[in-house]
Amino acid sequence: MPIHPRAQALLELIESLGDPPIETSTPEAVRALRNSRIRPPTVSLDEIRDVDAGGVPARLYRPSAEQGLGLLVYLHGGGWVLGSLDTHDNLARSLADESGCAVLSVAYRLAPEQPFPSGLEDAFTAARWAHANARALGCDPGRLAIGGDSAGANLAAVVTQSGSPPFRFQLLVYPVTDARGGSASHEAYKEGYWLTEAAMDWFVDHYLAGGDGSIDDPRVSPLLASDEALAVSPPTLVITAELDPLRDEGEAYAARLRSLGVPAEVTRYDGMIHGFFSFGEFLDDGRRAVAQAATALAEALAAPAPALQTSTS
Structure with missing residues (x-):
């Protein structure tokens, strides 16, 4: 279907800012530009504090003072090059507020200064730290989830494939699962919808700039x-x-999971563009997608029902 009118209006707003194409800029310049446009928080929570997740900077969001909360380890998007705790602050607040679960947002190392596998190593470290220290955070180590958007979802998927720590749920928002590109959607939407083919090449090249790994x-x-x-x-x-x-x-990633017996649900938001999940201020579907993710998280991490006590009198 055609682009949603509100998504089109957002693209026109972005175009009006006159930013140069990302592939013609340096990571430092793009970070500075995006940081200058971070919107102030709109959601208040019971507790928000920065923590050291095993040597990895992170920020804990708690929606209530209740102990034994479920915990989502969240990895921000930005092509492994951009993004921070601050760029995804509003999103983390919303997920915590709407799910009733705590969120640990992770500031993994960014490329090209710290190329692959640095960010991935930080994702593993933070996830394992979260599991080991969940009770100290007021959370239940048996109610742990991981998720992310775009490149962050890529890292989340790789972490879960290790099987450790044990997660009860995984949230992947428009994940990078095949850095080779080449799919029909790569060809159909390679220009004109904010995330371009040239930008993806720029991100992948920076991520792999250290010479380790490959597409x-x-x-x-x-x-x-x-x-x-x-x-x-x-x-x-x-x-x-x-x-x-x-x-x-x-969608291919979800299909493979289902083929192997892993429950995997896919929701495609018609007329939407990459990044819409973080643009709830402008896009109704962005708000709906966050609400869907929060509901799924809450259901997946729901505390088990207390065991029934029986009498032997």
Whole structure:
């Protein structure tokens, strides 16, 4: 279907800012530009504080003072090059507020200064730290989930394939699962919908700038992982945007999970573009997608019902 009118208006607003194409800029320049446009928070929570997640900077969001909360380890998007705790602050607040679960947002190292596998190593470290220290955070180590958007979802998928720590749920929002590109959606939406083919090449080139890994490496392209690795994934929600180059690879990832017996739901938001999940201020479907993700998270991490006590009198 055609682009949603509100998504079109958002694209026109972005175009009016006159930013140069990302592939013609430096990471430092793009970060500075995006940081200058961070919108102030709109959601208040019981507790928000920065923590050291095993040497990885992170920020904890708690929606209530209740102990034993479910915990989502969240990895922000930005092509492994952009993004921070601050760029995704509003999103983390919304997920915590609407799900009733705590969120641990992770500031993994960024390329090209710290190329692959640095960010992935930080994702593993933070996830394992969250599991080991959940009770100290007021959370239940048995109610742990992981998720992310775009490149962050890529990292989340790779972490879950290790099977450790044990996750009960995985949230993948328009994930990068095949860095080779080449899908029908890559070709159909390679220009004109914010995330372009040239921008994706720029992101991948920076991520792999250290010479380790490759686009064929399952740690870079988790869709290429073995059946054995994929089969240990937890129940998964994949959210995609119709007019997104990454659409097909995200949906293909869910299809592979289902083929291996992993419960995996896919929701495609028609008329939407890459990034819509973070643009709830402008897009109704962005708000709806966050609400869907929060509901799925809450259901997946719901505390088990107390055991019935029986009498032997």
